[in-house]
Amino acid sequence: MELDKKTFEKAHEPGQPMTITLIILGVASIYIGYVMKDLMIGPGVENVELIAKEGQHGIESEFIEG
Amino acid sequence: MEAPTPVSALIHAATMVTAGVFIMLRTSPIIGTSEKLMTTIAVVGAMTAFFAATVGLVQNDIKKVIAYSTCSQLGYMVLAIGVGANTSSIFHLFNHAFFKALLFLSAGSIIHAIADEQDIRKMGGLITRQPYTYSLMLVGSMSLMGFPFMTGFYSKDSIIEMAYGSYSIAGTFGH
Numbered sequence: 535m536e537l538d539k540k541t542f543e544k545a546h547e548p549g550q551p552m553t554i555t556l557i558i559l560g561v562a563s564i565y566i567g568y569v570m571k572d573l574m575i576g577p578g579v580e581n582v583e584l585i586a587k588e589g590q591h592g593i594e595s596e597f598i599e600g
Numbered sequence: 601m602e603a604p605t606p607v608s609a610l611i612h613a614a615t616m617v618t619a620g621v622f623i624m625l626r627t628s629p630i631i632g633t634s635e636k637l638m639t640t641i642a643v644v645g646a647m648t649a650f651f652a653a654t655v656g657l658v659q660n661d662i663k664k665v666i667a668y669s670t671c672s673q674l675g676y677m678v679l680a681i682g683v684g685a686n687t688s689s690i691f692h693l694f695n696h697a698f699f700k701a702l703l704f705l706s707a708g709s710i711i712h713a714i715a716d717e718q719d720i721r722k723m724g725g726l727i728t729r730q731p732y733t734y735s736l737m738l739v740g741s742m743s744l745m746g747f748p749f750m751t752g753f754y755s756k757d758s759i760i761e762m763a764y765g766s767y768s769i770a771g772t773f774g775h
C-alpha cells in the first residue's frame with residue numbers, strides 16, 4: 535500500500551520556477567481576499583446607483599439577527 | 601483527471617468555472633426577471649455545493665478530490681447568483697481561481713516528486729521531503745475551506761450571509 539522506500543527517498547522539491555510560482559499563488563491565496571474585498575463587494579460610492587443598491591442588501595445581511 | 605496537472609489547474613481555476621458562472625452573471629438581468637428561476641438556481645446551487653463536497657470526501661485520487669472541491673465551490677457561486685448576490689459570486693470566482701490554481705500546481709508537484717503516484721492512500725510524511733509544497737498546499741486548503749481572514753473566508757462568508765439575508769426560502773435553504 536505504501537510507497538517503496540526508494541521512491542520516497544527520491545521525492546524532492548520542484549525546481550525554482552515552479553517554487554516561485556507556487557509562492558506567488560500562496561501569498562495571493564492569503565491576502566487577495568482582504569485586498570479586493572472593498573473593490574468587489576464593498577458598499578460602493580455615492581451616486582452609483584447599481585452598486586449602492588447591492589451594497590444595501592449586503593449591509594443588511596451583515597447585521598441580521600439570528 | 602485525464603488531463604495533465606497544469607492543464608487541470610487552468611481549466612478548474614479559470615476556464616471551466618468562468619464559462620458557466622460567468623455566462624449566468626452576464627445574463628443576470630434576464631434571470632432576475634423570473635422569481636421561480638432564481639429560486640430553482642439557488643436550490644440547485646446549494647445542493648450541488650453539498651453533494652459535490654460529499655462525493656469529494658470519498659475519492660482516493662488527489663486530483664479528483666481537488667476537482668470535486670471545484671464543483672462544490674461552483675455550487676456556492678450558483679447559489680449566490682440565485683439569491684441575487686452577483687458581486688459576491690464574481691468575488692468568489694476570482695478568489696477561487698487563486699487558491700485552486702495553487703492547490704492543483706502543488707498537487708502536480710507532489711505527484712511528480714513521487715513518481716507519478718496519484719493515490720492519496722499511498723502518501724504520507726511528505727513534509728520531510730517537500731516542506732515548501734506541504735506548506736503551500738496547507739495555505740491553499742485553509743483558504744479554500746474559508747479559514748477566517750484568509751482569501752476564501754471573505755467571499756464564502758459573504759455568499760452565506762447574502763443567502764440568509766435575502767429573506768427567501770431558497771436563500772435560507774442555502775444558508
